[in-house]
Amino acid sequence: MQHVNIDNTFESWRFAARDLLSKRIAPDGVIWTAGAQGRLFESPETTKDLKPTLSVPKQFLRLAKFVACYNDAERWPLLYRLLYRLVFEERHLLEIESDGDVRDVNAMAKAVRRDIHKFHAFVRFRRIDCDGEEIYGAWHEPQHFCVELATPFFERRFGEMKFSIFTPKGCAHWDRKNLAFSPPADKTKAPAADEMEDFWLLYYRSIYNPFRLKINAMKREFPVRHWRTLPEAVLIPELIREAKY
Amino acid sequence: MELRRKLEILADAAKYDASCASSGSRRERAVGGIGNTEGMGICHSYTPDGRCISLLKLLLTNVCIWDCSYCINRKSSDVKRARFTPEEVVRLTINFYKRNYIEGLFLSSGIIRSADYTMEQLVLVAKKLREEENFGGYIHLKAAPGASKEVLLEAGKYADRLSANIEMPVQTDLDQLAPEKTLKEIEGTMADVKSGIDDAKDRGAKSTFARAGQSTQLVVGASASTDTTILTKAESLYKKFMLRRVYYSAFSPAQFTDPNLPQEKTPPMREHRLYEADWLIRNYGFKAHEVTEGLDGGNLDLEHDPKLAWALRHRGLFPVDVNRASKSLLLRIPGIGVRNVDRIIKTRRFRRITLEDLARLHVTLSRAKWFIITADHNPDVFKLDRAALPSLFRRRDGQIPLFAAPAGLTTAVTGEI
Numbered sequence: 001m002q003h004v005n006i007d008n009t010f011e012s013w014r015f016a017a018r019d020l021l022s023k024r025i026a027p028d029g030v031i032w033t034a035g036a037q038g039r040l041f042e043s044p045e046t047t048k049d050l051k052p053t054l055s056v057p058k059q060f061l062r063l064a065k066f067v068a069c070y071n072d073a074e075r076w077p078l079l080y081r082l083l084y085r086l087v088f089e090e091r092h093l094l095e096i097e098s099d100g101d102v103r104d105v106n107a108m109a110k111a112v113r114r115d116i117h118k119f120h121a122f123v124r125f126r127r128i129d130c131d132g133e134e135i136y137g138a139w140h141e142p143q144h145f146c147v148e149l150a151t152p153f154f155e156r157r158f159g160e161m162k163f164s165i166f167t168p169k170g171c172a173h174w175d176r177k178n179l180a181f182s183p184p185a186d187k188t189k190a191p192a193a194d195e196m197e198d199f200w201l202l203y204y205r206s207i208y209n210p211f212r213l214k215i216n217a218m219k220r221e222f223p224v225r226h227w228r229t230l231p232e233a234v235l236i237p238e239l240i241r242e243a244k245y
Numbered sequence: 246m247e248l249r250r251k252l253e254i255l256a257d258a259a260k261y262d263a264s265c266a267s268s269g270s271r272r273e274r275a276v277g278g279i280g281n282t283e284g285m286g287i288c289h290s291y292t293p294d295g296r297c298i299s300l301l302k303l304l305l306t307n308v309c310i311w312d313c314s315y316c317i318n319r320k321s322s323d324v325k326r327a328r329f330t331p332e333e334v335v336r337l338t339i340n341f342y343k344r345n346y347i348e349g350l351f352l353s354s355g356i357i358r359s360a361d362y363t364m365e366q367l368v369l370v371a372k373k374l375r376e377e378e379n380f381g382g383y384i385h386l387k388a389a390p391g392a393s394k395e396v397l398l399e400a401g402k403y404a405d406r407l408s409a410n411i412e413m414p415v416q417t418d419l420d421q422l423a424p425e426k427t428l429k430e431i432e433g434t435m436a437d438v439k440s441g442i443d444d445a446k447d448r449g450a451k452s453t454f455a456r457a458g459q460s461t462q463l464v465v466g467a468s469a470s471t472d473t474t475i476l477t478k479a480e481s482l483y484k485k486f487m488l489r490r491v492y493y494s495a496f497s498p499a500q501f502t503d504p505n506l507p508q509e510k511t512p513p514m515r516e517h518r519l520y521e522a523d524w525l526i527r528n529y530g531f532k533a534h535e536v537t538e539g540l541d542g543g544n545l546d547l548e549h550d551p552k553l554a555w556a557l558r559h560r561g562l563f564p565v566d567v568n569r570a571s572k573s574l575l576l577r578i579p580g581i582g583v584r585n586v587d588r589i590i591k592t593r594r595f596r597r598i599t600l601e602d603l604a605r606l607h608v609t610l611s612r613a614k615w616f617i618i619t620a621d622h623n624p625d626v627f628k629l630d631r632a633a634l635p636s637l638f639r640r641r642d643g644q645i646p647l648f649a650a651p652a653g654l655t656t657a658v659t660g661e662i
Contacts (some may be wrong), residue, residue, distance in 0.1 A: 096595050097588045098602035121287045125344045136343065154345075157281050159274055161343065196340050202249060203341075206256035207292060207302060211497045212513060214295025222291035232290055240293050 001029055006076065008034040010068035017080050021054060024088070027081040034073055054087050059094050066109040069145045078104055112144045119150035122226050123165055125158075126191040136163040139190030141229055145169050148181060155179050166190065190229075197231050204232040205239065213243040246327055252337065254327040258307040258318050259353060262410075262462060263492040267299040267348035267383045269457035270405035278379030280342055280349070282405065287348050300351040300385060301341050305329055305366055309355030313412070313423035314503040315467040315496060318355050331370045338374060342382050349383030349405070350374070356389060364392040364400060371403035388438055388459070390431040397434065398454075401441040406457040406489075409434040414478035418468035421505060435459065435486040442487070458489040465519060466511025467496040471543030473533075476522055480533035483526070493519040518545040525552055528583055529576045549638060553579040556616055557635050564626045566618040567598050580612030612638065 002025055006012040020030060060083065067075050082101050086093050096102055125136035136158075142150070151165060151172035164173045166189035171182045227233035268286030288297035304318070306328035312320040338350045352370055357363050367386050374380040386400050388409040401407060411431050413419045419426050438459045445454030461482060463475060479491040495516035498508055522545060525531040529552070536551050537543070539558060546554045556563065556579045565574050567589055575586045588606050592598060597620035604610055614625040615634060628634060 092595055095591050098592050098596070098598065098605045100605065103605050117285075117287070121289050123345050127344075138345070153283075156274060156283075158279065158343070158345075160277060160279060194344075196344055199249065199252060199337065200341065200344070200346050202252055203256050203301065204290065204292065204298070206253050207260050207296075207298060209260050209292075209294045209296070211500075211510075212294040212495075214513075215293055217295030218291045218293050221288060221297065230290065236293055243293070 001031060003031050003033070005033045005035065010065065013068065013076050013079065017083055020080065021083065021087060027077065027084050030077065030080065032073070032076045032080070034076060056083060056086055057091070057094060060086060063094070063105060063109050066112040066149070067105055069112045069115075069149060070108040071144045072108075075108060078108075112146055112149075115142050115144045116146050116150040118142075118223075118226065119146060120153050122230060123154070124229070124231060125161075125163060126197070127194040128191050133162070136161055137189075137191035138163070138165045139187060139229055140165060140167050141226070142167055142169055143225075147172055151179060193231065201232055201235060205235055208239050210239070210242050210244045213240065215240065248333060248337075251327045251329055251333065252303075254325050255304045255307060255329060256302065258304045258324070258355075259302045259351075261317065261494060262302065262351070262353060262387075263296070263494050264385070264408060264460055264462065264490065265297055265299045265302065265351065266385075266406070266457070266460070266490065269489065270383060271456065272381045272405075272453070274381045275379045278381055279339065280380050280382035282348070282381065282383050289346055289348065298346075299348050300383065301338055301347045301349070302351040303329070303334060303337075303353070305331075305334065305352060305354040305363075305370065306357060307355050308357055310358070311356050311423070311425045313426065314501070314506060315412075315422055315464050317500055331366070331373055334370050335373050335378060338382075339378055339380065342380070347382075349380075349385070351385040353387035354389070360389040360391040361393050361396055363389045364396045368396060368400050368403065371400065375403045383457070385457075388434050390426060390434045392434060394437045394440075397437045398441050401438065401445075401454040404455055406460065407438050407455050408460045408462070409438070410462045411478070411482065412462070412464055413468055414463060414470050414475045418470055422468060432482075432486070435461070435482070435488075439486045459486065460488055460490040460492065462492040462494055465493050465495050465516055467506055471540075472515070472519060472522070472545045473537040473540060473543040475519065476526070476533045476537055479523060480526055491523060493523070512547065514547045515544070518547060518551060522551040530573055531555070549635065550579075552577070553612060553638060560629055560634075563616040563629055564618045565616060567603070568593050568618075568620060578613055578616050580609035580614075580616075 002020070004016050004020070006016050064079055067079055078101065082093070082105055085101065093099060094102060097106065119140060119142050123138045123140045125138045128135050128137050147167055147170040154163065154165065155174050160176065162175055165171060166185040168184050168186065171185050173180045173182065227236070266286055267282070268284065270282045271284050272282045274281040286299055288299050290298040292298065306326070307318040307324065308326050308328060309318050309320055317324060334350070334352065341347045342349070352367055354363050354367060357366070371384050371386055374384065384404045385406040385408065386404040388397060388400065388407045390409050397407070409431050411428070412423060412426065416428050419428065438455065441454050442458065445452035463479070465475065482488050482491060493516050495511040495513055497510050498506055522536045525536055526533055536555060540546070545551055549557065556577065565578055567575065572586060572590060575581060575589060576583065585606050585608055589598060592602065599621040600610065600614070600619050600623055603613065603619065614623060615629050617623065618626060
């Protein structure tokens with residue numbers, strides 16, 4: 001039994017996996033342990049010296065980038081098992097979507113993609129006046145470690161705005177030149193409501209149609225666990241009470 | 246009037262337009278500007294009516310010279326009236342956008358003075374957003390029926406989407422409920438928008454005329470028209486004008502006193518079934534006449550989704566062998582969606598598909614199992630010809646089961662994105 005300790009980053013896993021693969025160590029023979037969550041995609045110096053080893057389908061690397069963000073230690077042994085099977089057993093494995101490992105990996109990647117999508121949807125910027133300068137801050141609670149994959153979207157969209165996004169899984173800061181990342185923050189970093197929030201709540205209330213009520217349809221796409229970071233969600237109980245049939 | 250009050254009135258007045266889509270357009274942020282669109286729509290919030298909030302949906306004004314009896318903003322309605330200035334709409338849009346509340350603006354309006362004048366006012370707002378604010382977010386503008394081609398072409402320069410609402414499937418319905426409107430005029434507006442889109446395509450990739458195309462909306466249940474009439478009309482609109490979407494809005498009589506209107510609320514399930522049938526026509530290769538043939542009273546079955554209802558009417562075509570059947574036939578199996586059909590086709594190149602494989606693909610077996618042959622033994626397929634089969638799909642709690650839309654497509658089915 002081989003014990004492999006990695007530091008919970010994709011690059012760290014990749015480094016270890018290459019080594020195991022080159023020695024052809026079967027997945028059953030490996031116990032993975034992971035340290036603290038670090039920067040997911042920062043390449044440590046060590047990996048740069050590594051020669052490319054066995055070729056794997058590009059699709060695997062694309063998928064693995066998302067799976068690496070999944071919030072469960074099971075992702076590392078699963079990724080290695082899939083990689084091993086791809087290289088030594090079945091090159092078409094990823095196309096066999098009814099396979100248990102393929103299904104699990106696809107499900108993890110899908111959950112992370114969804115979390116990124118919800119990140120783009122549910123971040124709520126609040127204006128903070130900082131010595132007369134306009135900057136925007138947001139508190140968001142993603143389920144997976146997707147801050148680095150999700151935040152370039154905000155840079156593309158709001159490139160002229162300085163902003164910080166604080167989350168318990170890491171923070172991102174855009175100063176109109178660079179997107180920088182910092183360690184996790186707690187809720188005390190959440191900025192206070194600004195002057196537009198009243199208008200937003202008023203809009204939310206007014207666009208709601210009390211003659212139709214589809215609470216399950218709402219919850220399916222608007223998971224309750226996100227409500228605590230969304231200012232408009234405080235209105236939901238009273239809007240449901242106001243529904244007319 | 247205070248801005249807050251205007252927002253309240255003019256958002257309230259805008260909610261009857263079901264469309265909130267923000268997908269299908271691409272625009273990079275301009276240097277020094279704000280906002281982009283990346284093709285995929287984003288729903289930033291959801292309200293308890295099950296609808297998403299993707300766009301800031303407003304009327305410029307709810308004053309209207311027309312008197313369509315099914316519309317809350319008709320001339321003879323006693324609702325409070327208000328009108329935004331273009332600057333107010335621009336400020337709200339930019340301020341909401343900067344806080345990541347929205348993907349952009351959906352601006353509609355009551356008809357003020359004339360269709361042309363109204364359209365010019367909408368264009369003015371869009372132009373300010375694009376040219377003064379350098380706004381790259383999504384803009385959906387209502388196309389006023391009968392507006393001149395010139396102003397529609399101007400609108401398309403700034404908008405990602407245009408929509409002229411058809412409201413009713415046949416002229417006799419309009420004659421009765423919307424005396425100022427004609428199908429000919431509304432479809433003329435759609436044709437003008439289509440010609441703008443076609444010309445832009447001919448000019449090549451750089452032109453940006455209504456990149457997300459055009460859509461329309463029908464009110465369901467305010468007239469006596471059946472689902473068959475509605476879906477036949479929708480299919481012809483998709484073909485003639487290359488519409489991206491037809492939206493269906495169930496009529497609710499609570500706010501209306503017109504004796505010509507039905508006093509019964511249109512069942513929400515009727516609207517839902519229309520979206521499902523529409524979805525089959527757009528994505529599953531169904532023709533409107535296939536979905537609607539043999540329907541009792543011309544309306545879709547409220548109990549069974551239209552795909553299951555079709556399969557139950559055509560049991561002679563089943564069972565289908567999932568390891569051999571063509572794509573078009575796989576698409577007809579209840580409980581198997583488009584994504585799973587692709588997965589089945591991919592997977593069966595490498596292994597013979599069993600019931601367990603289908604379960605792992607998250608096929609809705611409770612619906613599919615009666616209609617399929619798999620590599621292993623499927624005992625349920627022998628019940629396919631039983632007279633009682635349709636009743637087996639009824640849920641024990643008496644609730645009507647919904648369409649087997651694959652996860653993630655549910656919002657598309659109900660018509661939001």
